[in-house]
Amino acid sequence: MKRSINNNKNKRYRIYPIEILYLIIISAVVFFMPVLLDSISESFSGPSVKMKKILQVNIDENTPSKEGFLIKDKLMVQSGENLICFNAAGEKEWSRPLKSEKTRIIKWNDFYLISDLNAGMIACVDSDNKVIAERSLKRKINQIVVSKDNIYVLMDDDKEVLILGKDLKETRKIKSKHGDVIKIACDFESSELILYTTSMENNEFKSFCIVYDNKGSIIASMDLNGALMFEIYVDDNIVMVSDERLYVFNRIVRPIAEFAYTSDISDSSYHNGKLYLISAASEGNAGEKELKVYDSSLNQVNVVKLAETANKVVAGSKYIISASDMRISIMDMDLNILQEINLNDEVKEIQWISDDSFFIVGEEKLIIYSND
Numbered sequence: 452m453k454r455s456i457n458n459n460k461n462k463r464y465r466i467y468p469i470e471i472l473y474l475i476i477i478s479a480v481v482f483f484m485p486v487l488l489d490s491i492s493e494s495f496s497g498p499s500v501k502m503k504k505i506l507q508v509n510i511d512e513n514t515p516s517k518e519g520f521l522i523k524d525k526l527m528v529q530s531g532e533n534l535i536c537f538n539a540a541g542e543k544e545w546s547r548p549l550k551s552e553k554t555r556i557i558k559w560n561d562f563y564l565i566s567d568l569n570a571g572m573i574a575c576v577d578s579d580n581k582v583i584a585e586r587s588l589k590r591k592i593n594q595i596v597v598s599k600d601n602i603y604v605l606m607d608d609d610k611e612v613l614i615l616g617k618d619l620k621e622t623r624k625i626k627s628k629h630g631d632v633i634k635i636a637c638d639f640e641s642s643e644l645i646l647y648t649t650s651m652e653n654n655e656f657k658s659f660c661i662v663y664d665n666k667g668s669i670i671a672s673m674d675l676n677g678a679l680m681f682e683i684y685v686d687d688n689i690v691m692v693s694d695e696r697l698y699v700f701n702r703i704v705r706p707i708a709e710f711a712y713t714s715d716i717s718d719s720s721y722h723n724g725k726l727y728l729i730s731a732a733s734e735g736n737a738g739e740k741e742l743k744v745y746d747s748s749l750n751q752v753n754v755v756k757l758a759e760t761a762n763k764v765v766a767g768s769k770y771i772i773s774a775s776d777m778r779i780s781i782m783d784m785d786l787n788i789l790q791e792i793n794l795n796d797e798v799k800e801i802q803w804i805s806d807d808s809f810f811i812v813g814e815e816k817l818i819i820y821s822n823d
Contacts, residue, residue, distance in 0.1 A: 499789050499790060500770070500781060500783075500789040500790050500822055501790065501822065502781060502790055502792070502820040502821065502822050503820065503821060503822070504818055504819070504820055505808075505819050505820065505821050506539070506540075506541050506818070506819040507541065507816055507817070507818045507819075508526065508528070508537050508541045508816060508817045508818075509815065509816050510528065510530050510535075510813075510814075510815055510816055510817060518556055518799070518800055518812065519800060519802070519810065519812035519817055520556070520558040520563070520802060521558075521802070521804055521810065522558060522561060522562070522563060522578045523561060523578050524538070524539045525537065525538055525539070525544070525578045526538075526810070526817060526819075527556065527558075527563060527578075528812060528817050529549070529554070529556050531552070532548060532549045532550075532551065532552055532554075533546050533547065533548055533549060534546070534547040534549055534556060534565065535547075536578070536580065537817070545580050547565075547576075547580055549565065549567070550567040550569075550570055550572065551567060551569060551570075553567065553568045553569045554566065554567050554568070555568055555592075555595060557595055557597060559575070559597045559602070560599070561577065561578070562575050562576060562577050562578075562583060563575075563576055563578075564576075564595065564597070564602065566592055566595055567592075568591060568592045568593070568607075569591055570587075570591075571587060571588040571589050571590045571591055571592055572585070572586070572587050572588070573585065573586050573588065573592075573595075573602075573604070573615075573619060574586075575617075575619060584617075584618050584619045585619065586615070586619040586620075588604065588606070588613065590606050590607060590608070591606070591607035592604055592605070592606060592607060593605040593606060593607045593609060593632075594634065594635055596635055596636060596637050596644075597637075597639070598637045598638065598639050598640070598641060598642060599639055599640055600616070600617070600642065600665075601614050601615065601616065601622070601642065601665055602614070602615040602616075602619070603615075603635055603637060603644055605632055605634075605635050609627075609631035609632050609633070610626060610627045610630075610631060610632060611624065611625065611626055611627070611632075612624070612625040612627075612632060612635060612644070612646070613625075614644075614665060614667065622665075623665065623666060623667040624667060625644070625646070625663055625667045627646065627648050627661075629646075629648040629650060629657075629659045629661060629672070630648045630649050630650025630651075630657065630659075631648060631649055631650065632646050632647070632648050633647050633648060633649055633680070634646075634647040634680060634683060635647070636683035636684070636685050636689075637685060638685040638686060641685070642664060642665035643662055643663065643664060643665070643670065643685075643702065644662070644663045644664075644665070645660065645661070645662055645683055645685055645689060646659075646660070646661045646662075646663065647659070647660055647675075647680045647683060647691075648661060649679075655677070656677045657674070657676075657677060658674075658675040658676070658677050658678055658679070658680070659672055659673065659674055659675055660672065660673045660675055660680075660689065660691070660700065660704050661673075661704075662689075662702065662703065662704055670702075670703060671702075671703040671704040671705075672704060673700060673704035673705075673706075675691075675693075675698075678691075678693040678694070678695070678696060678698075679693055679694040680692065680693050681693065681694065681716070681719075682719050684721035684726070686721075686724065687701075687702070687724070688700060688701055688702065688707060688724075688747060689701070689702065689704065690721055690726055692716065692719050692726075692728070695711060695712070696709055696710060696711050696712070697709070697710040697712065697726065697728075697745065697749055699747060699748070699749055707747070707748065708747075708748045708749040709749070710745070710749040712730070714730035714731040714732075714733060715730060715731055716728055716729065716730045717729040717730065717740065717761065717762045717763075718762055718763050718764050719764070720764045720765050720766040720771075721766070722766035722767060722768070723766075723768065724746065724747045725744055725745065725746060725747075725752075725766065726744070726745040726749075727742060727743070727744055727764050727766045727771065728742070728743050728745070728764075729741075729742055729757065729761050729762065729763070729764050729773065730743065732756060738759045739756060739757075739759055740756075740757045740758065740759060740761045741754050741755060741756050741757055742754065742755050742757055742761070742764060742771075742773060742786065744786070753785065753786050754786075755782070755786040755788075757773055757775065757780075758775040758776075758778075759775075760775040760776045761773055761774070761775040762774065762775060763775075763798060763801065765801040765802070765803070765809075767803045767806060767809070768806045769783075769784070769806045769807065770782060770783060770784075770789070771783075771784070771786065772801055772809065774798040774801065776797075777793065777794045777795055777796055777797060777798070778791060778792065778793050778794065779791070779792050779794065779798065779801070779811070792820070794811065794813060794818070796813035796814055796815050796816055797813055797814045798811055798812075798813060799812045799813060799814065800812040804819070804821075805823070807821060807822040807823045808820065808821035808822065808823055809821075
């Protein structure tokens with residue numbers, strides 16, 4: 452009888468191979484279920500990203516903001532006739548009065564340039580509000596662009612560009628021989644300067660693209676046959692957006708590609724060899740807009756419909772942001788919408804801080820979003 456009882460006990464606790472298999476399957480299901488559910492959710496609702504608001508700074512609603520930028524861990528915003536500095540906690544550190552609303556603020560390395568365009572004054576200031584250098588050019592300023600080592604100043608007479616060093620002393624001067632200089636552009640890492648000029652010759656409107664080195668010597672030039680240029684982007688190539696065409700030139704202004712378009716362009720952005728354009732939709736309802744993406748040969752590689760009020764696009768390394776009214780849409784590089792955010796404020800400017808974070812300058816507030 453005892454032997455029988457012992458045999459029954461042995462049978463009761465024996466684990467068979469099929470039971471081990473069941474345990475493995477159940478464990479695998481429990482372990483991988485969250486991933487599986489995320490995959491199923493993405494299949495039905497599409498990809499998503501969760502950009503979170505990590506800082507909001509309210510700005511005086513009576514002095515709407517114009518521009519903002521980040522230097523080290525401090526936020527600078529031009530509000531009315533003041534430059535205001537906020538720390539990483541959103542606390543106001545200091546405020547600097549500006550000469551007039553015609554003052555332009557430009558980030559340059561770890562400093563920023565304050566330029567009173569009407570008075571022709573330029574000051575180089577650090578993030579602690581200490582003036583490093585200042586200079587009076589005694590003439591009105593039209594435009595300023597910067598490279599790593601130089602400051603290029605287009606004077607208001609439209610025929611002269613001054614090249615300034617880090618101490619704001621003049622190192623070179625460029626005088627246009629092809630009419631008025633309308634726009635200047637440069638690659639931050641390069642010492643070359645791109646000039647877009649226009650003139651009237653024998654009652655014919657002419658326009659040119661001219662490349663100078665930092666010694667003021669012409670490297671190359673190209674007759675643009677009267678094209679009106681709105682935007683110029685510079686990296687390995689020179690990309691131009693005109694009133695009727697898109698152009699890509701190499702750095703010695705030899706044509707790579709050219710493309711004619713018929714839709715009005717609301718905004719453009721350029722990043723990593725791709726050009727992003729917001730324009731009226733080529734098909735569909737009147738008033739609709741779309742975002743088109745072109746490669747370095749101006750082949751259209753993607754397009755997506757946008758709201759009628761879409762008016763801004765900023766491309767980054769991982770995401771593209773478009774803005775319309777008081778709303779932004781965050782897209783992946785394939786133009787899939789990942790997230791939409793209502794801001795309740797007009798978007799003035801969008802800037803990337805890193806691949807996963809950006810800040811928005813609005814009429815009444817400055818907000819930082821991050822996916823880090």
